[in-house]
Amino acid sequence: MLVVEALSRPNLFPASFTLEDGECVVVRGPSGAGKSLLLRALADLDPSEGRVVLDGAERDAMPAPRWRSLVGYVPAEPGWWAETAREHFLDWDSLAPLARRLNLRDGIGDDPVARLSTGERQRLALLRALERRPRVLLLDEPTSALDPDSTHQAEAILAEWRAETGMAVLWVSHDPTQAPRVATRALIVERGSVREERA
Numbered sequence: 001m002l003v004v005e006a007l008s009r010p011n012l013f014p015a016s017f018t019l020e021d022g023e024c025v026v027v028r029g030p031s032g033a034g035k036s037l038l039l040r041a042l043a044d045l046d047p048s049e050g051r052v053v054l055d056g057a058e059r060d061a062m063p064a065p066r067w068r069s070l071v072g073y074v075p076a077e078p079g080w081w082a083e084t085a086r087e088h089f090l091d092w093d094s095l096a097p098l099a100r101r102l103n104l105r106d107g108i109g110d111d112p113v114a115r116l117s118t119g120e121r122q123r124l125a126l127l128r129a130l131e132r133r134p135r136v137l138l139l140d141e142p143t144s145a146l147d148p149d150s151t152h153q154a155e156a157i158l159a160e161w162r163a164e165t166g167m168a169v170l171w172v173s174h175d176p177t178q179a180p181r182v183a184t185r186a187l188i189v190e191r192g193s194v195r196e197e198r199a
């Protein structure tokens, strides 16, 4: 469903790979290797060269806002523009069951974002991205601040979502035990070069 051909930008050599419907591929590699650069290029947040095709539609032929609604991105440090958490959602109340599964306490939607913990913000950013129902979700260390139970809940929710909607996931993780739990394939990024391996 996603075809990437010779995608490149400064500090990232041309990368080619595909993502199948409902697939999850982990992205691994040393700190500073170019993993976030790869995700940001795919999300069309920074200028890049190469060809990216989603469900037969060329990225370059699509308005950027349309592309960004199809290809969701959860950065390692998500941004917040309104005071309370709920203001960042289309319909916060409908997400209550998922929020509970992620061990987020009731009422958190009305708290000022600035007062929330790093792990709380991380889980809210994941929910915010899922709510937009992207075809592809790019995750930059989405569970790095979570306890083991919340991590497993997030992994389970993403697996269910992929199975139900066909959403594909590209998941940057530094946790060697997480990769085989969530994916069968890995993209290894080293000094700006991308190659494929088993997860």
Ligand SMILES: Nc1ncnc2c1ncn2[C@@H]1O[C@H](COP(=O)(O)OP(=O)(O)OP(=O)(O)O)[C@@H](O)[C@H]1O
Residues within 6 Å of the ligand: 010, 011, 029, 030, 031, 032, 033, 034, 035, 036, 037, 038, 046, 189
């Ligand atoms: N806009 C940019 N243009 C060019 N190079 C950049 C840009 N932003 C970051 N870099 C550099 O590119 C390199 C790769 O950065 P990147 O953030 O992709 O690493 P990473 O693999 O995600 O690392 P980490 O695991 O620490 O998050 C770094 O040396 C960084 O300084």
